[in-house]
Amino acid sequence: MGVEQQILDAALKVFSSQGYTGATTRRIAEEANVAEVTIFRKFQSKENLLKEVLIRNRVEISELDNLFRIEVGADIETELLALGKKIAKDLGDKKKDSKNRIFMFMLFEEGRNRAEVSEILTSVFQDYITRLSEFFELQVRKGKLRTINTRSAALTFISYFVYTSLIRGVLEYSFLGNDDEEVERFIDIFTHGVLKVE
Amino acid sequence: MGVEQQILDAALKVFSSQGYTGATTRRIAEEANVAEVTIFRKFQSKENLLKEVLIRNRVEISELDNLFRIEVGADIETELLALGKKIAKDLGDKKKDSKNRIFMFMLFEEGRNRAEVSEILTSVFQDYITRLSEFFELQVRKGKLRTINTRSAALTFISYFVYTSLIRGVLEYSFLGNDDEEVERFIDIFTHGVLKVE
């Protein structure tokens, strides 16, 4: 792996856990197993390093495509469940080689003060919502879902997964027990609603 | 207003917008219109100041009580809508004198590294979820809601409001249009589900 990539990976990791201000170039260099000066030779400044990390971790449409390529199940609930589990896994994934979505949460804070960050967050969010909306739209046309506002459905869906992933990283001990069971209960509510039908 | 309170208010504001590491005692002093040294005389350290801010902004049970005191509507959907609008308003409120909920979002970041912060977040989260669960539990017993996992319902509900409030503060221009209409669409989905019933 090239030195640039080592640095980018390390930066992603340290920015994620310490935030932009909290992350030091020294710490990033340590994590990347390079000399600190190498960071400046390759990326000029900490600010620019953040930008590069941002650019290279922008969610690729192709990645999203992959996420939405789910097996067509017998019923829509099964399909939604499969999609939900996939998204939950994707968001919670902490493996080094996978794009670290936790990074996004650092960005929520940074985004309030840095226009470039806000811009990227917006585009990622937009991609996700659009993609999900299209999926729901399709299901409505197929007659599997009722005629709802698909963007609102997408937002409801996304909210649950991003938020639970967020709190999982923060709360002392998670009351959210097993991933999959929790997702199943959400999908149940999302599919059928909470209302008692007489 | 006493000097302590001025400092606490300023700290809340600056911590919220800059994060703990990004906030400087100098900036807080400026915002509070006091000399920097006064902060240290009153609160000893920046760390301790954060703790005090945390303690004094802990969501009071009585406040939650107030939030859940909603009018009993004709149907459950109307009640949920009223509750949702109230929560959205509470979370989005940026008035100076109201407890600044944006602060919570800073805490999500800080909570990953600071046990005291995580502890407080956990208890606030727990309070909210418990309170909402009880509300749903009651509605199930009343026969207004079907027999669902009420904690999951609460989590779904909370997720939507916290997440949308989060992105509203970050994203460039909000695609989320009007508050109330967006909430209405969420409540529709939450109540009836997305499934098409034949």
Add this chain to the structure above:
DNA sequence: AATATATGTAAGTAACTACTTACTTACATA
């Protein structure tokens, strides 16, 4: 063998930050 390139080591700079110390001013109360 000569040279260029990529990296490391080490020392340093300028700015900033949390926090301290010493002294001053304003005001309330005894």
Add this chain to the structure above:
DNA sequence: TATGTAAGTAAGTAGTTACTTACATATATT
């Protein structure tokens, strides 16, 4: 009037941080 208290002013300390400079080393290329 004298004294205590809460606040300000100002200067400073010690540590950290982003970033620079100068020099050394190793490896690949010509």
